[in-house]
Amino acid sequence: EAGVTQSPTHLIKTRGQQATLRCSPISGHTSVYWYQQALGLGLQFLLWYDEGEERNRGNFPPRFSGRQFPNYSSELNVNALELEDSALYLCASSVRTGDNTIYFGEGSWLTVV
Amino acid sequence: GDSVTQMEGPVTLSEEAFLTINCTYTATGYPSLFWYVQYPGEGLQLLLKATKADDKGSNKGFEATYRKETTSFHLEKGSVQVSDSAVYFCALNSSPSGSRLTFGEGTQLTVNP
Numbered sequence: 001e002a003g004v005t006q007s008p009t010h011l012i013k014t015r016g017q018q019a020t021l022r023c024s025p026i027s028g029h030t031s032v033y034w035y036q037q038a039l040g041l042g043l044q045f046l047l048w049y050d051e052g053e054e055r056n057r058g059n060f061p062p063r064f065s066g067r068q069f070p071n072y073s074s075e076l077n078v079n080a081l082e083l084e085d086s087a088l089y090l091c092a093s094s095v096r097t098g099d100n101t102i103y104f105g106e107g108s109w110l111t112v113v
Numbered sequence: 114g115d116s117v118t119q120m121e122g123p124v125t126l127s128e129e130a131f132l133t134i135n136c137t138y139t140a141t142g143y144p145s146l147f148w149y150v151q152y153p154g155e156g157l158q159l160l161l162k163a164t165k166a167d168d169k170g171s172n173k174g175f176e177a178t179y180r181k182e183t184t185s186f187h188l189e190k191g192s193v194q195v196s197d198s199a200v201y202f203c204a205l206n207s208s209p210s211g212s213r214l215t216f217g218e219g220t221q222l223t224v225n226p
Binding site: 006042045048088102103105 | 145147149155156157158159162202206208213214216218219
């Protein structure tokens with residue numbers, strides 16, 4: 001069974017541009033989470049989507065946004081990129097009820113120059 | 114709110130040494146507890162989990178026991194290998210469904226031959 005898949009693996013953008021990261025959850029999982037792991041800052045919760053709705057949001061500015069599609073895949077958009085947005089962006093998924101284990105993908109490395 | 118405190122790193126051991134990484138938590142209710150591992154340049158992998166008091170999670174020679182009386186979930190391995198070199202994250206989820214994880218800061222482990 002396929003795990004959480006993310007694309008692209010690496011992305012280089014210029015300051016001020018927009019970045020779009022994509023995620024496909026494990027089959028049968030309806031919840032998708034996004035985390036940011038910047039160098040030396042640990043794992044910061046960004047967003048949680050379930051059944052197409054945003055359920056929770058971390059302490060990030062509005063230029064971080066996303067959505068979840070009917071097939072439960074998800075997109076993370078980062079507008080007006082800043083140098084400090086350079087990080088590993090991790091997507092994760094889980095089922096809606098019955099098991100609160102969250103499984104992570106390999107991540108997308110975003111570099112802003 | 115929920116919080117996780119991990120033993121500060123980095124930890125450096127020789128091959129075949131005994132490993133303990135301490136983890137304590139504060140949470141409402143009865144959380145599920147997790148250890149995740151992040152190998153260099155990769156995403157997070159679920160290492161083991163425990164969902165109720167006195168449960169022992171185990172995988173790849175690693176073990177951790179859910180101790181409610183001491184609110185701890187220490188990670189142990191009897192004989193570490195060079196390939197165990199990674200960052201280890203303790204985490205909890207106090208929601209019965211997916212929701213979001215609360216992570217510790219991570220502990221960098223280096224095993225020398």
